[in-house]
Amino acid sequence: MKKRLVLCFFAVLGLLNACKENGKADYLPESVGAMNTLTVVIDNELWKSSVGDAIRENYTAAVPGLTWDEAQFSVTQIPPQVFSGSVQNSSSILYVMEDSLNVAHMKSNMYAKPQKVGVLKGRNKEELIENIHKTSKEFIEDFRTLEISKAQKRFTKSLNKEKALEDKFNISMNIPSVYRVGREEDNFVWISREIQKGNMNIIAYTMPWDSFERDSTFTKDIIKMRDSIGSLYIPGEDIPGKKNHMITEKAFSPYVFPAEVSGKKAAEVRGIWEMSAYPMAGPFLTYIINDKENNRKLVIEGFVFAPATKKRDYMFELEAILKSVSYDVSTKE
Incomplete structure (x- = not known):
């Protein structure tokens, strides 16, 4: 009998301590x-x-x-x-x-x-x-x-409600309402917002699943991919006699890291973009995500144009948005 009472006492004590700890967490500022x-x-x-x-x-x-x-x-x-x-x-x-x-x-x-x-x-x-x-x-x-x-x-306090990402790629992201879709193509979406001295941008597109098969050329293939997308969809100022569009900075190769985005393996790419025929540049962050269920590489990128301005926090906001990506939106409705 005494043994049972002792066990009950410790069980109740443990429960009280747990409640106390939970209560503290509940009332923390x-x-x-x-x-x-x-x-x-x-x-x-x-x-x-x-x-x-x-x-x-x-x-x-x-x-x-x-x-x-x-x-x-x-x-x-x-x-x-x-x-x-x-x-x-x-x-x-x-x-x-x-x-x-x-x-x-x-x-x-x-x-x-x-x-x-x-x-x-x-x-x-x-x-x-x-x-x-x-x-x-x-x-x-x-x-x-x-x-x-x-x-x-x-x-989440004020989200963009546009459906471009869902319609094109069956994905969603928690994008603040200040961003607006500016361009939609068959395999490309461009979303942006104005800031005091420039703009912040998000783009999304897909690549075939068997892209980037050779490790030895991985970085070069990423640059080739980005420059191709820039040529197709991201033009710059009109320069007589020249095609001006976004490319990856020629002077330095981007940083490439292994990553995981919303539960999927990915490559994280950080570097500098520039325009091919005009002196404009800024940082970019790209995630190349292994979306095996849909037999594709999903590419999502954020980049900033803000001359003579610190850009760390801008890029951090874009990183937070990109990392909120959710897949197969239609199955969640």
């Missing part, structure tokens, strides 16, 4: 912070030391594929003594301190939701620096994933 910002909580002296150098090396590295260097995060450093109140509600936090423990882990929703808090502790500077380098790739991915999900949630 909404996280705050501008896009791609990182709050680094660290002692001022550590920040000025080689530990701070290691943080800056990893978290303020340049975003690949932009027209000039822009850090992947805008970092704000604050000492632990003032880490309280609304500052704790920042969505992305890196907490670094010397301690009797040597630990490195990521926590979720500690002070607000959604929120990621990377905790790095070490018994000396050497251990801290080792933990910074060891975890930066994973932590950065966690912070970026959080930012992408927050952006996609914002988009």
Whole structure:
């Protein structure tokens, strides 16, 4: 009998603790912070030391594929003594301190939701620096994933209702209502929005499933594909005696990474576009997605034209839109 009572007691205690934790999550405030910002909580002296150098090396590295260097995060450093109140509600936090423990882990929703808090502790500077380098790739991915999900949630407040992507390719994306379809062809859709000094653009088209079969020519084939699409559908200023259209920048090859987009294997391509006969350029992000169910490669791309303007956050918005792609829309109705 006593044994049963003890077991019941611990079962009820566990249930109460679970309810308490869930209740805390339910009542956490909404996280705050501008896009791609990182709050680094660290002692001022550590920040000025080689530990701070290691943080800056990893978290303020340049975003690949932009027209000039822009850090992947805008970092704000604050000492632990003032880490309280609304500052704790920042969505992305890196907490670094010397301690009797040597630990490195990521926590979720500690002070607000959604929120990621990377905790790095070490018994000396050497251990801290080792933990910074060891975890930066994973932590950065966690912070970026959080930012992408927050952006996609914002988009749903006012979505574009046009059906061009659905009609042409049987796909959908969470595209804000400020974007408008500007061009539709048999195998091409162009959607764009005006910004203060230019425009932001999304294009979509398909390639045969057996495209890009040779790894040795993969990058060259991507460039050839993009330049062909530009020649067909993305003209530039009229230049007498010349055909002016979008091409991939000739001076540098684009960056190519393996990726996954909405559950499908893909290639991520980042680089610079330019016009073939006119001095215009800007960054692009392309996903070439293995859409095996439909026996095709689905190509979705975002690119920006915004001269003399920082473009990191523009490209991040386009990335969030592209990563919201959903397939086989007709089967979900």
